[in-house]
Amino acid sequence: MKIKNNFYIVITISVLMIALSISISFINFMVSLHSTETDLKTRSLPLTVDNIYTEIQKHVIEPNLVASMMAHDTFLKDWLMNDEQNRDKIIRYLDTIKNKYGMFVAFLVSEKTQSYYTQNGFLEHLSSTKPDNEWYFKFKKLQGDNEINLDFNNHLDNSLIMFINHKIYDNDFHFVGATGIGLKISYINDMLKRFRQEYNFTVIFINEKGEIVLSERTDTNIKSLSDTPALYNLSDQIIVKDSKILEYQKDGENYLLKTKYIPELDLYLLVEAKLDDFTKNVRQTF
Incomplete structure (x- = not known):
């Protein structure tokens, strides 16, 4: 009888030890999981957004400032107001901008003559009936003084190019043309691709309407945002000037979204992280 009791005691202790071990492992798992998610929210994600913003300053904000400088350049304004005399001067000017700042193209459009110039010279006369020229006539009607858009231009080797357009006004604030620069999208695309591959973050830029202005080229x-119900439902929280971290579900997966408004571009930076990409190592360990 004593042996039988000892056997029950050993079994009971073993069961308790196994239960305790499982409980400790589960607690450690939950602590590690919580720690990983907290680190992602409070350190990794905000730090990555700051790194992206630094990259954006180099790749987008600087070109935007260059385009803004061109739009306020008195030489450029005077040239337009003097009936566009001596085209060589404006060609040299655009060529200098293009080479100095490493742009793909620097351009100028005259509202008076509808002439489109680049660093290579006169390109064409714009017409509202030409599909390739629609951007200019839409741009004129915008309330803002600048915009960023992506476009294929058949005159510029048909590459996908990010154009930064700025309006030019005379001294009486009359619209006299548009100027700006173009960057091959491969530069931006490579940057966004690198953040996805190296940091597991998906990066997009949207405007006030929730339209995606910049993103990695994929299929x-x-x-x-309206094309992704999970994000569209959060539009009121995403399209705000204050930076936020939001949690949501998409396709059965849990996601975190870090937002940041970029006033220099009047765009919203969205950095998306799928939680499983950061917690799978914890899950595999336990």
């Missing part, structure tokens, strides 16, 4: 047909 996706997503053009705005």
